[in-house]
Amino acid sequence: MGRAGMMLWALAAAFLAGVSGDEFSVLRSPQSVVFRDGSWPVPGERIPDIAALSMGFSVEEDLSWPGLAVGDIFHRPRATVLVTVKGVDKLVMPKDGISYPVENAVPFSLDSVANAIHTLFSEETPVVLQLAPSEERVYMVGKANSVFEDLSVTLRQLRNRLFQDNSILSSLPLNSLSRNNEVDLLFLSELQVLHDISSLLSRHKHLAKDHSPDLYSLELAGLEEIGKRYGEDSQQFKDASQILADSLQKFADEMYNLYGGNAVVEVVTAKTFDTPLVRKSRSILQTAQSTSYNLGYSYNFNYAVVFNIVLWLMIGLALAVIVISYNLWNMDPGYDSIIYRMTNQKIRMD
Secondary structure, three states, rough: HHHHHHHHHHHHHHHOOOOOEEEEEEEEOOOOOEEEOOHHHEHHHHHHHHHHHOOOOOOOOOOOOOEOOOOOOOOOOEEEEEEEOOOOOOOOOOOOOEEEEEEEEOOOHHHHHHHHHHOOOOOOOEEEEEEEHHEEEEEEOOOHHHHHHOOOOHHHHHHHHOOOOHHHHHHHOOOOOOOHHHHHHHHHHHHHHHHHHHHHHHHHHHHOOOOOOOEEEEEEEEHHHHHHHHOOOOOOHHHHHHHHHHHEEEEEEEEHOOOOEEEEEEEEOOOOOOOOOOOOOOOOOOOOOOOOOOOOOOOOOOOHHHHHHHHHHHHHHHHHHHHHHHHHHHOOOOOOOHHHHHHHHHHHHH
């Protein structure tokens, strides 16, 4: 990208900084994944593509966002962790990370990335976990079913988990938050989920050392409910924001260390989304039903690769046939052919 293009991106970033405060932050990343320092706006609908490219997967549409460099294509991260926080446009993290403004904050999902992992590494059964505790929405693929078998996913389970002896309530400073308020408990239960994910994964450290990439997509809405209940200027909202920022940084450090420093941990903060996300419930045991409308096959992005392989292979074979045929046609039987030469010597000896 030339200097003029970089200036255009900078002007767009300066404009969007005054319009939208939503952020895309990179808390931890390995050396093989390079995020450049800058204020380039991230298109909200392209966040899944950024996650896919950072893992080494291809995307359907080219991404011209300059914040993500090529990096080391031979060493890709073993895990990508993306946490979406609703109800706040920015969190003040304890450690300095790389943040970019989000342009057009629309709902997104990492279903395409999860499908790519499940398709390419189905035999190795990678860990794929997509979870939204407040909506009781969970999707697990591969070894995640065994690793997170004891993870609380329903609101009843989350509430019971909070009041166990080894919950975060025994060590987390609540400040102005209360254990007796349902909204506060919902927020705290999401923090408990973060703690339990890293704790359960630490019991299966061997999974973080295999060759298949893992994916974690978490959606937290507890802070949004705190803001609705007490107001965004309340002490409860300020305390909850600080507690969440500290918990996210701790969670990022734990996941990063569990994968030996080879994991990308990202956070998206969005005050509100422009349109609601309509998701279809999925089951890995469900059989897909298809209806035939006499349509052509859907375009496969591997078509160009296969086409070039077949094309040049056929051209090479055609050239080989032409060269061999030309040499056979112009061959001198008495001089070039060893068969005629040997036969001629045998006749003379007889």
